[in-house]
Amino acid sequence: MIRIISSIFVVLGLAACSGSGQKGNTLPAGVSSSLLVEQPSDWSGSYASNSEVQAFIDRMESVHEYDRHQLEQAFSYIKQRPKVIEKSNNQPEVITPYYEYKKRFVNESRIKAGVNFTKRNESWLKKAELEFGVDQNVIVALLGVETYYGRITGSKDVFTSLTTLAFDYPRRKTYFQSELEAYLLLVRENGWNIGETKGSYSGAMGMTQFMPSNYRTLAIDYDQDGKVDLWGSNADAIGSIANYLKHHGWQTGQPWGVIASVTEPEKVKEYINRGRSPSQKITAWSSLGVLPLQSPSEEKSGLIALRTEEDIVSYWLAYENFFTIMDYNPSRRYAMSVLELAESI
Incomplete structure (x- = not known):
């Protein structure tokens, strides 16, 4: 459908220009809508x-x-894109056990590619770590999990995906209507064409897979070339992730968590995988039979349980930095995969 629209623009003889995240023919910024053909009758x-x-x-x-x-x-x-709704209802972060989920990201190929990405972008990563206080390995791992370091940024037009979720996905329509609004403002601000920006099925864009609202407010022109480009600039992607994590509370030099043992799982069932922030200090956990197997922090932590093998559940006491990763994607499987990949890199 987007090809049809683009073809119409070409027939009109409007000049093309390049833009970040745009595929095919794009219009110069500020082209009046009066130059566009009429919509279908x-x-x-x-x-x-x-x-x-x-x-x-x-x-x-x-x-x-x-x-x-x-x-x-x-x-x-545009019309409804049913696949978007189907995928939103069957996200692997929700339905896939951790020991299977993490194989997609914590594997030899992504670790090796992450090491190579780090070497190629060492100066930008060191700069971001110094300026934002975010562990550079975590920045790289987020790029690795999100888009395989920029290799897989999505091929669906963001406009149709967001519109489908904004008006045909009742569970989160308010959120996606706000993201559609942000996308349209982003289009106007950057001189893009509506419908030509490519991204994920949920409307996430670029190497960082930022949703439009985050692209507008937290993405930065880190290489200072005059534009924010999360598709083509490794520097902008690195700086934007560091800025995002700092904005959401990343604590410089602090651990993300420690492995723990739980003597009576049923006794702490109500605390396991609950909430989006640390809840109790170590003394409270100890009284409940949750014991750290590494030197714990005195800061508050939350109790995380993930199935690391088919018949084994492992436990962690997770600190603020773990939950900051969850601000990027509200899945404990996701956050743990990012942190395991970071450690491997």
Whole structure:
């Protein structure tokens, strides 16, 4: 569908320009929507015919002075992408046991590629570690888990994915409508074309897989070339991840957690894998039969349990830095995979 729109732009004879994250023909920033062809006369079946979408357009026009004609045209060319909903309901971070999940990321190929990425970008990683206080191996591991160090950044147009989730995925529609809003503002701010930005099925973009709101507020032009480019600039990706983690509370030089033993799992069942922040100090855990097997911190921690083999559950007392990784992706399997990959690198 995006190819159709791009072809229409070409027929109109509008000049093409390059832009970060854009594939195919792109319009120069500031091209008036009056130059675009009219939307299809029959909107039936497209998102432009959806009353919620029309209300969303009303808001974009009144709050952000967005060009209504441009939005109606963009929504008139797209329909629901069912695969997006299917994938959102079957995320491996939720349904796959840890011992299987981590094999996708903590393996010889990603470790080797991570070491090579570190060598190639040593100066930027050292700079980010010094300026933001974030362990450079964690920065690299996040890039490794998210996109295989930039190799796999997603091939679906972000606009259709976000629109599908914003209006046909009730469980999180409020969140995705806000991300769709952020995406459209990002498009305008960067002179991109609606619908040509490629990303994941959930609308995440670039090497860092930032959602649009994070791209707008936390992505940085670390190489100072005048633009934020999370697809083509390793420096921008490194600096943006460091900025993100610092913003969400990364504690410089602090451990992420310690291995623990649990004498009576049933006794602490209500505490296992609960919440998104540390909950109790070591004295409280000890009274519940949760004992660290390494030197513990006096800071608060949360109790993490993951199935490390088919018939074995392992426990950790996790500190703030573990939960900061969860701010990137709210899955304990994800956070542990990132940290294990970081340690391996």
